[in-house]
Amino acid sequence: MVKIIYIEPSGRDVELQVPEGWSLMEGAFQNGVDGIEAECGGSCTCATCHVYIDERYLERLNPISPNEDEMLDCTASERRANSRLSCQVQVTEQLDGLVVTVPPTQF
Numbered sequence: 001m002v003k004i005i006y007i008e009p010s011g012r013d014v015e016l017q018v019p020e021g022w023s024l025m026e027g028a029f030q031n032g033v034d035g036i037e038a039e040c041g042g043s044c045t046c047a048t049c050h051v052y053i054d055e056r057y058l059e060r061l062n063p064i065s066p067n068e069d070e071m072l073d074c075t076a077s078e079r080r081a082n083s084r085l086s087c088q089v090q091v092t093e094q095l096d097g098l099v100v101t102v103p104p105t106q107f
């Protein structure tokens, strides 16, 4: 299990233990974290699972695929240098303690 801290749009922190191999989206969705809609269920076609990643961890993430990069241009909240689609980020032990900020809106 890997400790992930999600910050919901309201500012509330939710600390979870997420199994390795899950995506950040699955960890949030299975635990009712507010603000991650994940309308396409993780197939990288909706961009409603957009999150901002703690910048100290960016280099530990699996890289952005061309498809994710394209979808990141379609997010409702502004794309930033630390934007990712949470369905495309795999949870690994290197991410222990990661803080994931959910943007204000996904639509």
Ligand code: FES
Pocket: 025, 037, 038, 039, 040, 041, 042, 043, 044, 045, 046, 047, 048, 049, 071, 085, 086, 087, 088
């Ligand atoms: S859940 Fe649709 S792009 Fe991530």
